Amino acid sequence: MELSPELQKVIDGLKDTFESDYEVTEQYRGDTIIRVKPDHIVDICNYLKEKHHFVYLADIFGTDRFTSDDRFEVIYNIVSLKTQQRLFLKTRCEEENPHLNSVTSVWPAANWFERETYDMFGIVFENHPDLRRMFMPEDFDYHPLRKEFPLLGIPGSIELPSSTPDTE
Amino acid sequence: MGLESALGEGYLTTRIDDLVNWARSNAAWPMPMGLACCAIEMMAFAGPRYDVSRFGSEVLRFSPRQSDVMIVAGWCSYKMSHAIRRIWDQMPDPKWCIAMGACASTGGMHRCYGVVQGVDNFLPVDAYVSGCPPRPDAVLHALMKIQDKIRTEHSVLLDT
Numbered sequence: 273m274e275l276s277p278e279l280q281k282v283i284d285g286l287k288d289t290f291e292s293d294y295e296v297t298e299q300y301r302g303d304t305i306i307r308v309k310p311d312h313i314v315d316i317c318n319y320l321k322e323k324h325h326f327v328y329l330a331d332i333f334g335t336d337r338f339t340s341d342d343r344f345e346v347i348y349n350i351v352s353l354k355t356q357q358r359l360f361l362k363t364r365c366e367e368e369n370p371h372l373n374s375v376t377s378v379w380p381a382a383n384w385f386e387r388e389t390y391d392m393f394g395i396v397f398e399n400h401p402d403l404r405r406m407f408m409p410e411d412f413d414y415h416p417l418r419k420e421f422p423l424l425g426i427p428g429s430i431e432l433p434s435s436t437p438d439t440e
Numbered sequence: 441m442g443l444e445s446a447l448g449e450g451y452l453t454t455r456i457d458d459l460v461n462w463a464r465s466n467a468a469w470p471m472p473m474g475l476a477c478c479a480i481e482m483m484a485f486a487g488p489r490y491d492v493s494r495f496g497s498e499v500l501r502f503s504p505r506q507s508d509v510m511i512v513a514g515w516c517s518y519k520m521s522h523a524i525r526r527i528w529d530q531m532p533d534p535k536w537c538i539a540m541g542a543c544a545s546t547g548g549m550h551r552c553y554g555v556v557q558g559v560d561n562f563l564p565v566d567a568y569v570s571g572c573p574p575r576p577d578a579v580l581h582a583l584m585k586i587q588d589k590i591r592t593e594h595s596v597l598l599d600t
């Protein structure tokens with residue numbers, strides 16, 4: 273499929289500005305996916321926002337690819353309201369101590385998205401203003417969307433309220 | 441105008457249990473614990489078409505201190521379970537509980553790590569209602585079952 277001229281311009285600009293970080297562009301069912309190296313993710317996002325008007329961060333989510341290297345993937349779903357283009361920006365991080373830089377400085381909306389990704393996959397976003405769990409209890413020890421986590425959870429890992437009333 | 445005119449100079453005798461049970465069973469005020477889509481059916485159950493006021497339960501109080509029957513409508517997450525239990529503990533005795541719908545009864549289709557597999561894991565449930573969501577008349581049926589239960593309660597058991 274042909275890339276739209278607007279997206280072609282974005283990819284060319286990204287290739288020129290971040291030559292060593294750019295990896296590959298894929299297309300799938302009308303969506304354009306650009307994969308970059310994780311090290312300068314904040315600069316790349318800032319560049320896309322400032323130079324190509326990707327002002328709307330629709331979502332950030334993770335995937336567990338369950339591979340031995342670069343196990344986790346983080347996907348940024350961004351939209352340019354000026355050119356009406358949607359772009360998926362992907363980056364990968366390793367299994368041991370997965371971490372990425374937070375893009376909350378670029379899009380404040382990233383705050384909760386990154387908290388959710390941290391909650392579900394355990395990917396630590398550095399320089400995040402408030403990296404707490406989003407859905408699971410604070411004292412929960414696991415990351416439920418990782419592939420090794422059982423569907424029904426780990427018995428006893430989340431406390432239920434006491435079902436016997438206080439004796440007083 | 442009421443009973444007095446029918447009785448004339450006479451009087452009625454009854455047992456205090458029967459009187460109390462009659463009063464309780466016809467004024468079982470629900471505590472609507474609407475957690476998900478079942479709550480919509482619970483509103484229909486309280487609304488004019490199904491009209492729960494026929495059974496004396498039209499007073500849906502959002503205050504646990506004024507209610508007798510908790511209707512848990514919808515799926516309950518582990519995080520929510522603590523809040524529900526706290527509300528349940530604030531309801532004055534005697535109190536009853538309806539688990540409305542598949543999710544509240546068993547976890548339903550939410551067979552996963554975040555959802556309690558049935559609110560009976562932390563609440564003493566009196567009536568379970570099947571359905572996803574149940575029709576309002578099914579909830580009425582559960583309420584009638586609870587009324588039956590109330591009417592057979594004894595405060596003092598005869599030891600014969």
